Amino acid sequence: MSLPIDPPPRLLMGPGPITADPRVLRAMSAQLVGQYDPAMTAYMTETMALYRQVFVTENEHTFLVDGTSRAGIEAALVSLLEPGDRVLVPVFGRFGHLLTEIAERCRAEVHTVEVPWGEVVPAELVEEAVVRVRPKLLATVQGDTSTTMCQPLADLGEICRRHDVLFYCDATASLGGNELPADAWGLDVVTAGLQKCLAGPSGSAPITLSPRAAALIAARRHVEAGIATDDDVPRGARIASNYLDLAQIMEYWGPRRLNHHTEATTMLYGARECARILLEEGLDRAIDRHRRHGEAMLAGVRGLGLQVFGDVAHKMTNVVAVHIPDGVDGDAVRAGLLEDYGLEIGTSFGPLHGRVWRIGTMGYNARTDAVLTTLAVLEQALRAAGVPVTPGAGVGAAREVYA
Amino acid sequence: MSLPIDPPPRLLMGPGPITADPRVLRAMSAQLVGQYDPAMTAYMTETMALYRQVFVTENEHTFLVDGTSRAGIEAALVSLLEPGDRVLVPVFGRFGHLLTEIAERCRAEVHTVEVPWGEVVPAELVEEAVVRVRPKLLATVQGDTSTTMCQPLADLGEICRRHDVLFYCDATASLGGNELPADAWGLDVVTAGLQKCLAGPSGSAPITLSPRAAALIAARRHVEAGIATDDDVPRGARIASNYLDLAQIMEYWGPRRLNHHTEATTMLYGARECARILLEEGLDRAIDRHRRHGEAMLAGVRGLGLQVFGDVAHKMTNVVAVHIPDGVDGDAVRAGLLEDYGLEIGTSFGPLHGRVWRIGTMGYNARTDAVLTTLAVLEQALRAAGVPVTPGAGVGAAREVYA
Numbered sequence: 001m002s003l004p005i006d007p008p009p010r011l012l013m014g015p016g017p018i019t020a021d022p023r024v025l026r027a028m029s030a031q032l033v034g035q036y037d038p039a040m041t042a043y044m045t046e047t048m049a050l051y052r053q054v055f056v057t058e059n060e061h062t063f064l065v066d067g068t069s070r071a072g073i074e075a076a077l078v079s080l081l082e083p084g085d086r087v088l089v090p091v092f093g094r095f096g097h098l099l100t101e102i103a104e105r106c107r108a109e110v111h112t113v114e115v116p117w118g119e120v121v122p123a124e125l126v127e128e129a130v131v132r133v134r135p136k137l138l139a140t141v142q143g144d145t146s147t148t149m150c151q152p153l154a155d156l157g158e159i160c161r162r163h164d165v166l167f168y169c170d171a172t173a174s175l176g177g178n179e180l181p182a183d184a185w186g187l188d189v190v191t192a193g194l195q196k197c198l199a200g201p202s203g204s205a206p207i208t209l210s211p212r213a214a215a216l217i218a219a220r221r222h223v224e225a226g227i228a229t230d231d232d233v234p235r236g237a238r239i240a241s242n243y244l245d246l247a248q249i250m251e252y253w254g255p256r257r258l259n260h261h262t263e264a265t266t267m268l269y270g271a272r273e274c275a276r277i278l279l280e281e282g283l284d285r286a287i288d289r290h291r292r293h294g295e296a297m298l299a300g301v302r303g304l305g306l307q308v309f310g311d312v313a314h315k316m317t318n319v320v321a322v323h324i325p326d327g328v329d330g331d332a333v334r335a336g337l338l339e340d341y342g343l344e345i346g347t348s349f350g351p352l353h354g355r356v357w358r359i360g361t362m363g364y365n366a367r368t369d370a371v372l373t374t375l376a377v378l379e380q381a382l383r384a385a386g387v388p389v390t391p392g393a394g395v396g397a398a399r400e401v402y403a
Numbered sequence: 404m405s406l407p408i409d410p411p412p413r414l415l416m417g418p419g420p421i422t423a424d425p426r427v428l429r430a431m432s433a434q435l436v437g438q439y440d441p442a443m444t445a446y447m448t449e450t451m452a453l454y455r456q457v458f459v460t461e462n463e464h465t466f467l468v469d470g471t472s473r474a475g476i477e478a479a480l481v482s483l484l485e486p487g488d489r490v491l492v493p494v495f496g497r498f499g500h501l502l503t504e505i506a507e508r509c510r511a512e513v514h515t516v517e518v519p520w521g522e523v524v525p526a527e528l529v530e531e532a533v534v535r536v537r538p539k540l541l542a543t544v545q546g547d548t549s550t551t552m553c554q555p556l557a558d559l560g561e562i563c564r565r566h567d568v569l570f571y572c573d574a575t576a577s578l579g580g581n582e583l584p585a586d587a588w589g590l591d592v593v594t595a596g597l598q599k600c601l602a603g604p605s606g607s608a609p610i611t612l613s614p615r616a617a618a619l620i621a622a623r624r625h626v627e628a629g630i631a632t633d634d635d636v637p638r639g640a641r642i643a644s645n646y647l648d649l650a651q652i653m654e655y656w657g658p659r660r661l662n663h664h665t666e667a668t669t670m671l672y673g674a675r676e677c678a679r680i681l682l683e684e685g686l687d688r689a690i691d692r693h694r695r696h697g698e699a700m701l702a703g704v705r706g707l708g709l710q711v712f713g714d715v716a717h718k719m720t721n722v723v724a725v726h727i728p729d730g731v732d733g734d735a736v737r738a739g740l741l742e743d744y745g746l747e748i749g750t751s752f753g754p755l756h757g758r759v760w761r762i763g764t765m766g767y768n769a770r771t772d773a774v775l776t777t778l779a780v781l782e783q784a785l786r787a788a789g790v791p792v793t794p795g796a797g798v799g800a801a802r803e804v805y806a
Contacts, residue, residue, distance in 0.1 A: 002449050002679050005430040005672045008442050012435065017665060020435050027408040028669060029432035032415065032423050032604055034747045039411050046405050066606060067470040067646060068664040074646045097629030102645045146629070195665060201435055203469060203606065203667030226500030226549070227752055240643055242505045243470060243477045259752065261471040262420055262598060264606030266431060267670065269408045276405050344437045349630055349662065 010338070013374045014346035014360055015145040015319050016173060017195035017202055021364040024200045027273035032265050036257065040265065043272060044253060050275035051206045054198075054283065055190055056181035061209040063253040064271050066264045069172035069193025071244060072205025074102050076168055076189045079217045079246035080137055082237050083107035088135040088165075090114075090121040092151065093144030094349045095170060103139065106240065111135065117147045117351055118310030123155040130163050137166045143174030143316040145196075146349050148309065148358065150178055150316040157186025166213060172196060175206075176278050177290035177318040177362050188213040197290060197318055198274040199363030204267040206275075207246075214250060221247040227259055290317040293361040293371050296398040300375040301359065303397030304382060304389050309356050318362035321348065323355065325387045330354055333381050341377045371398055413741070416777045417749035417763055418548040418722050419576060420598035420605055424767040427603045430676035435668050439660065443668065446675060447656060453678035454609045457601075457686065458593055459584035464612040466656040467674050469667045472575035472596025474647060475608025477505050479571055479592045482620045482649035483540055485640050486510035491538040491568075493517075493524040495554065496547030497752045498573060506542065509643065514538065520550045520754055521713030526558035533566050540569045546577030546719040548599075549752050551712065551761065553581055553719040560589025569616060575599060578609075579681050580693035580721040580765050591616040600693060600721055602766030603677040607670040610649075617653060624650040630662055693720040696764040696774050699801040703778040704762065706800030707785060707792050712759050721765035724751065726758065728790045733757055736784050744780045774801055 012018040033040045044063075051062045065072045077099070081087060087103045089096055091114040103110045111133045115121050121140075130138065138160050143150045153169060160167040168189040171180050175190075177197030182190050188210040194200030209217065220239050223232035239245040243261065251258035278286050294317040301322050302308065309321035324330035330347055331354065337343045346358040359378075361371055375394035382389050415421040436443045447466075455465045468475045480502070484490060490506045492499055494517040506513045514536045518524050524543075533541065541563050546553045556572060563570040571592040574583050578593075580600030585593050591613040597603030612620065623642050626635035642648040646664065654661035681689050697720040704725050705711065712724035727733035733750055734757065740746045749761040764774055778797035785792050 002453060002675070004426070004679070005433045005446070005676060007433050007436045007446075008440075009434070010436050010440065012437055014437060017435055017438060017668065020669075022434075023407070025432045025434065025669075029428045030408045030410050031412070031425075031428065032420055033410045033413050034415055034417060034741075035420060037411075037413065037741065037747065043408070043410075050405060067474060068667055070664050071470060071474075071646050074644065078644075094629035098627060098645075101627045101629070105641060105643055105645050107643075193665070201667060201669040202665040203670050224501060224504045226497035226504070238508060240508055240510075241477065241481075241647075242501075242508050243474050244644075244646070261473050262596070262605040264471055264604060264670070265420065266423075266428075266604040266673065267606050267667070270669065272405070273408060276407070338437075338440065344440065 008342065010342050010344055011370060011373065012344045013365060013370065014344050015358045016360060016362065018360055018363050018365045020201055021199040021277060023277055024270050024273045028266050028270040030269055035262055041257065043268060047268060047272045048253065050272060050279060051208065053279050054176065054206065054275050055208040057183045057208050059208045059210055061214045061250050063207060063249065064268060065205040065207055065244065065249065066261055066267065067205055068202045069191065069205050070098065072191030072193070072207050073099065073170050075244035075246050076191050076207065077102050077139065078106050078241045078244050079239050080166060080168065080189065080213065081106045081108040084109060085137065086111065086133055086135040087137045087139055088113070088129055088133050090126055090140045090151065092119060092121055092147060092149050093117055094146035095141045095144045099139045099141065099170065118149065120149050120151045120311065120314045123159065126156055127159045130159055130165055135165055137168055139168045142169050142171045142180060143178055145173045145319055145358065146352065148315050148319045148321045149311065150174060150314055154185050161186050174316055176286055177366065178316055179287060182208055194271055194274050197362045198278060200270045200274040204264065204271040206271060209246065217246045217250065223248065223258065290362060290366050293366040294318055294320065296371050296401040297359060297361045299401045300371065300394040300398035304375065304379060304394035318366065319358055319360045321356040321358045324357055328385045328387060330357060333385050337377060337381055343374060343377050368402060411745065413745050413747055414773060414776065415747045416768060416773065417747050418761045419763055419765060421763055421766050421768045423604055424602040424680060426680055427673050427676045431669050431673040433672055438665055444660065446671060450671060450675045451656065453675060453682060454611065456682050457579065457609065457678050458611040460586045460611050462611045462613055464617045464653050466610060467671060468608040468610055468647065468652065469664055469670065470608055471605045472594065472608050473501065475594030475610050476502065476573050478647035478649050479594050479610065480505050480542065481509050481644045481647050482642050483569060483571065483592065483616065484509045484511040487512060488540065489514065489536055489538040490540045490542055491532055491536050493529055493543045493554065495522060495524055495550060495552050496520055497549035498544040498547045502542045502544065502573065521552065523552050523554045523714065523717045526562065529559055530562045533562055533568055538568055540571055542571045545572050545574045545583060546581055548576045548722055548761065549755065551718050551722045551724045552714065553577060553717055557588050564589050577719060579689055580769065581719055582690060585611055597674055597677050600765045601677040601681060603673045607667065607674040609674060612649070620649045620653065626651065626661065693765060693769050696769040697721055697723065699774050699804040700762060700764045702804045703774065703797040703801035707778065707782060707797040721769065722761055722763045724759040724761045727760055731788045731790060733760060736788055740780060740784055746777060746780050771805060
């Protein structure tokens with residue numbers, strides 16, 4: 001017979017998921033109410049209002065998709081794209097590839113602009129490709145944790161407006177810890193997840209849709225046979241997914257409260273609390289906090305003599321990648337950190353697997369004690385692996401940033 | 404500023420979601436560990452083993468889809484069906500329509516056998532249609548809460564084997580409270596949810612795949628560009644969804660632990676605890692418990708003079724539908740039950756909306772005190788609505804069943 005859940009204590013300083021804020025877990029331990037209970041519909045309405053503030057948007061259609069962050073990505077792409085539509089994806093890491101992969105499964109015609117991992121895509125390159133490809137949609141990641149790069153978006157929004165292109169952004173790894181004012185930057189659709197800067201568990205995907213994105217999606221509205229009324233005349237090309245059909249999900253969250261899935265109440269409690277505590281702190285202060293602790297960690301790993309990967313000027317606030325020193329077995333060091341110290345850091349994917357370590361400072365763990373503890377432990381692990389380190393140099397460099 | 408989550412106390416006696424077992428909520432309040440932490444992978448392996456017992460199967464590929472129950476349904480259909488494949492769906496309520504709806508979005512050729520709401524589909528009708536349609540897949544709901552009917556499946560499995568048809572069942576509303584031995588009944592794929600007899604919240608979809616279903620799905624394996632190795636040669640027609648691509652999700656849960664989504668850790672904790680407490684009680688005992696309390700509720704509502712909807716011989720154990728008495732505003736009564744007593748019961752969809760109430764006895768609420776309290780309160784509400792009731796007749800009839 002299996003025993004009850006009793007996970008070992010960990011300090012999760014990888015690229016996410018990270019340690020959840022205990023307030024989020026407490027919110028998620030609350031008892032359920034019915035799907036159409038006034039308390040439930042009020043929580044849904046409040047959640048929409050809270051995420052409007054997190055996305056810095058006036059978009060009415062701001063809600064949750066019930067699934068992990070990639071459910072949000074797929075909901076956006078499958079609902080925006082019709083077979084044969086052209087989509088342009090700037091690829092600067094694994095999650096750009098994921099966008100192309102999902103868009104291809106939507107049977108879109110996918111074009112990319114690629115740069116080497118560790119760089120971001122210059123706006124001129126994007127505009128040149130927009131002019132050449134004439135896409136319906138520009139789909140980009142903001143922060144690609146596989147490389148730690150944070151793609152500048154402000155100029156891209158303007159390019160999209162200029163060429164009448166829809167603009168989608170996957171902000172899973174960046175939202176709440178990096179600036180992303182959706183309306184000011186001309187974003188039509190943004191999706192996210194809870195497990196990075198929002199300090200919650202994976203499993204719910206906040207999304208916001210601009211009025212023009214919502215109108216485009218509503219023009220493909222097909223209500224299910226089992227619940228459609230005579231007024232629900234099918235419109236446009238049916239969206240290829242039912243579960244991720246934003247036309248129906250918009251109406252589930254909207255005043256009609258059209259029955260669709262059964263809302264994942266516990267995940268909603270968690271998503272609402274993630275936004276609530278972020279806004280209680282203040283969005284700008286939370287972003288500043290991520291910046292400050294990210295700078296401290298950056299200084300700290302440099303103090304330990306580690307070489308930082310990629311274009312530091314375009315690094316996300318909340319994660320840093322460092323080259324694994326020559327001759328060091330990176331996975332063995334990570335296993336030792338976990339076993340001996342309960343500390344988790346990450347490696348990366350594809351061309352960077354086993355070549356870099358990724359260290360996060362995000363959400364609940366964008367904290368001084370988490371940063372200093374990580375650097376103290378890392379110093380011990382590097383020394384044990386035979387890497388020469390100046391005693392106290394990592395913690396010392398971080399302390400200087402805090403001073 | 405929004406306040407923390409603090410839902411009003413409710414006794415959820417509708418068709419689900421129902422009140423969660425407090426042990427499940429406690430499991431879900433546990434802190435996170437990393438996605439590839441040995442503790443996490445052990446929890447995943449244990450969860451697979453537990454759900455094999457819940458589904459009564461030897462199927463290796465038994466795991467969770469990260470989403471609500473309809474994510475599990477869509478994962479099954481989009482991964483099994485290719486465009487143009489024929490699928491046969493017995494329709495005896497709203498959730499049969501949902502299967503046709505999702506299969507159509509997979510671009511399958513969908514055929515149905517329909518019976519009036521309140522009946523189940525005779526096996527001869529299904530076999531006749533199988534012979535006529537020659538489908539690749541028979542897709543049926545087991546318990547359709549919209550009508551409370553429980554489709555007999557044992558004969559259908561034999562029909563499918565005889566005609567070499569794949570057999571899928573949506574057991575969202577029935578699993579854990581009605582018999583469903585997947586292997587013995589020849590089921591190839593079964594999906595479920597937590598929010599009914601499993602006593603958890605919506606948001607995770609257990610699934611089991613027979614070896615032949617798994618082989619068929621694996622023959623359509625396309626690993627993502629960002630993480631594929633040279634050995635990952637694409638095979639067959641790519642599955643139209645990435646998020647719900649069971650070929651990749653099987654490998655995420657399998658020994659290779661191929662990176663796909665970031666597992667929804669908190670939902671996994673909950674799903675594991677749902678199975679753990681069910682098996683601690685014993686699957687057969689849990690089904691007996693649902694049967695006993697379902698019979699008590701059935702006797703109770705009849706004792707109150709209410710007329711039961713549908714073919715009672717084929718009723719699910721865990722929910723009963725009763726005709727709303729003439730002249731009674733069913734929605735007003737339900738609102739009063741919620742407001743005055745914190746008690747929730749349901750209505751239904753489509754042709755039954757406003758015509759029936761649905762009362763559940765499932766999961767944590769398949770309990771004597773919950774049944775008797777519901778009947779006591781319902782008596783008061785009926786009397787207040789002007790329906791003649793014999794004082795104590797509902798509770799009394801239920802007590803006789805318990806005696």
